[in-house]
Amino acid sequence: MTAAVDGYGRFVDVRDAEQYQTWHGRPGLLCLMCGEQVWAYLSAHKHNSFVRHGKGDTAGQTGGIAAGGDETYLHERMKHWVRDTLRDAGMVDADEEQTVGDRRPDVYGHYNGQAFAVEVQWSDLDEDHARARTDGLLAAGVGQVLWLTRPCLWVPRLPAVGIRDFNPTGPDYDIFTGAFSYWPSGMRVQQYSLRAFLRQWVAADIDWAWIDLTKAGWATMTDWQQHTERQAREIARLEDRLERTRGYLGDLQGKLGDAETKHAESAADVKRLEQQLDDLQRAHERELAEARDGAEEQLDNARTLATRAAEGYRGQQAELEAARESIGTLRTAVLVLAIAAAILVAYIWAF
Numbered sequence: 001m002t003a004a005v006d007g008y009g010r011f012v013d014v015r016d017a018e019q020y021q022t023w024h025g026r027p028g029l030l031c032l033m034c035g036e037q038v039w040a041y042l043s044a045h046k047h048n049s050f051v052r053h054g055k056g057d058t059a060g061q062t063g064g065i066a067a068g069g070d071e072t073y074l075h076e077r078m079k080h081w082v083r084d085t086l087r088d089a090g091m092v093d094a095d096e097e098q099t100v101g102d103r104r105p106d107v108y109g110h111y112n113g114q115a116f117a118v119e120v121q122w123s124d125l126d127e128d129h130a131r132a133r134t135d136g137l138l139a140a141g142v143g144q145v146l147w148l149t150r151p152c153l154w155v156p157r158l159p160a161v162g163i164r165d166f167n168p169t170g171p172d173y174d175i176f177t178g179a180f181s182y183w184p185s186g187m188r189v190q191q192y193s194l195r196a197f198l199r200q201w202v203a204a205d206i207d208w209a210w211i212d213l214t215k216a217g218w219a220t221m222t223d224w225q226q227h228t229e230r231q232a233r234e235i236a237r238l239e240d241r242l243e244r245t246r247g248y249l250g251d252l253q254g255k256l257g258d259a260e261t262k263h264a265e266s267a268a269d270v271k272r273l274e275q276q277l278d279d280l281q282r283a284h285e286r287e288l289a290e291a292r293d294g295a296e297e298q299l300d301n302a303r304t305l306a307t308r309a310a311e312g313y314r315g316q317q318a319e320l321e322a323a324r325e326s327i328g329t330l331r332t333a334v335l336v337l338a339i340a341a342a343i344l345v346a347y348i349w350a351f
């Protein structure tokens with residue numbers, strides 16, 4: 001361990017040379033985890049200062065932490081550090097583990113009539129739980145919630161920043177993700193000193209908002225203003241393009257309407273032509289039927305005529321036969337007469 005609290009509960013990091021000088025060989029430092037007395041020491045090679053409970057305690061020998069104590073120690077270290085930094089920034093009532101609704105945020109306080117809550121998260125925590133805790137605090141009337149977290153999966157979707165090292169060697173912590181600054185090409189992740197960030201946060205100089213549909217983050221009001229202006233310009237540009245697209249669409253719709261009208265006219269033409277063709281076909285069939293009827297009538301007439309002609313022929317034949325017979329009879333008569341005449345002539349001659 002390198003940090004502890006003094007008799008007033010103030011955060012002390014003995015790696016700071018001045019703090020080490022103040023506390024070396026002096027009682028009054030308390031363990032962040034158990035609240036018992038701890039002492040400030042310098043390592044054997046005098047390079048590193050640390051705190052431990054007593055000479056028999058090996059936990060602080062290398063300036064490190066006993067196995068299993070990391071999480072609690074690092075969590076406590078940041079909580080105390082954050083509480084003191086917020087108090088320095090003017091949030092005089094900042095304190096740990098106060099009850100807010102049904103929650104106990106790690107650090108909680110008020111400034112300018114607004115309630116602030118900080119959650120320190122070293123161990124893994126899934127997004128649903130982090131969200132539920134955030135919503136619980138907001139529902140309890142907290143105006144500003146801030147997560148200082150080691151696991152960073154949900155940093156883009158909750159009011160959180162990612163902390164690089166929970167046991168930093170310097171007097172500050174580093175934010176490496178979750179904070180942004182404005183660039184003409186878009187909002188960019190901004191490395192931040194946690195101390196500077198907390199001061200701006202308390203002063204309402206920094207706020208959390210959605211950058212686009214997928215990610216949110218923290219930025220100063222000036223940066224949000226520029227971001228919003230750029231978005232407004234982008235919206236205006238898109239509206240202009242939409243307007244032009246609408247015009248083009250209108251033209252296309254007009255052309256489509258014309259084409260539909262032409263198509264309808266063509267369809268009417270086709271219908272009319274089909275009707276005409278139909279009429280022609282019916283007329284043709286009618287004429288054909290009439291022609292056939294006429295032809296049959298003529299054929300009947302011809303047949304009748306033929307029958308009559310045949311009858312006439314047979315009559316003539318009979319007459320001819322009768323005439324022939326008459327001629328035969330006449331010939332016979334002539335012959336008889338001739339014979340009679342000859343006989344008569346011979347008779348006359350004889351007499």
Ligand SMILES: [Zn+2]
Pocket residue numbers: 031032033034035036053
């Ligand atoms: Zn202890």
